[in-house]
Amino acid sequence: MRDRPLADMLLHRRDPVTLGPEATVQEACRVMRAHRIGCVLVTDPEGRLLGIFTGRDAICRIGAECLPPARTRLADAMTPRPVTLQPGAGALEALRLMQDGGFRHLPVAEDGRVVGVVSRGDFRAMDHARLNEENGFWEMLR
Template sequence: MHDHPIAELLHHRDPVTLPPEASVQDACRLMCRHRVGCVLVVDHHERLVGIFTGRDAVERIGAECLDPAKTHLSAVMTRHPHTLAPEAGALEALRLMQDGGFRHVPLLRDGLVVGVVSRGDFRAQQHARLNEETGLWETMR
């Protein structure tokens, strides 16, 4: 695999963001509506302060029996998540996710959120490559 910039994998999706005082229930609804696995938690200057994922919902809300309607993201988010610049290589992002044991990496430019990359973005790239290779084999017959 060539080490393409992460930004090529994003397909121009805007990241889903909420402020720290938003409820977990709001975050879960937004994640379902947008069919994403995380919400980036940003301050009023759009600077990243944390990330809330489906895993956080299960491990921190469900396991501790917290009320999602009354629990703020600031209480259960992962603070200071690992981040990358959108110009970083795809292999670097994959290594970071593998080594860290997480599925999402926020992308920052000059401290501001510009996107998020997930393991699923790489699966989509792999499927596209497989379809391309299958098409080449079919035309060679």
């Protein structure tokens, strides 16, 4: 089985949902609900990635602190400077990064500009099995 490049995975997907840093958390949550997605990428007007806002951010940063979603800007609620991969990176590398980092969404960027986003759910069971096999191998070497 060969490792698929992320660019291949992005070919069949719609453009990533983005908002500016001045958008509110409430706007982001409504967009996420409407599109049935788990994150919004926060970008500047040129499409450069500034951060990511996820459902986990809504709960842990907004809900837990009782911040008003209608008045809280994404710039104040997002995860700034998220880990990214380039489109030529492999799917297994993406899965490994998400597993090691404890996150579910990984922006794909080229020259600092967003070209897509992948989530754990985008990967087939075979890729998960291969990653588990590889992790088992590394555990044996430790």
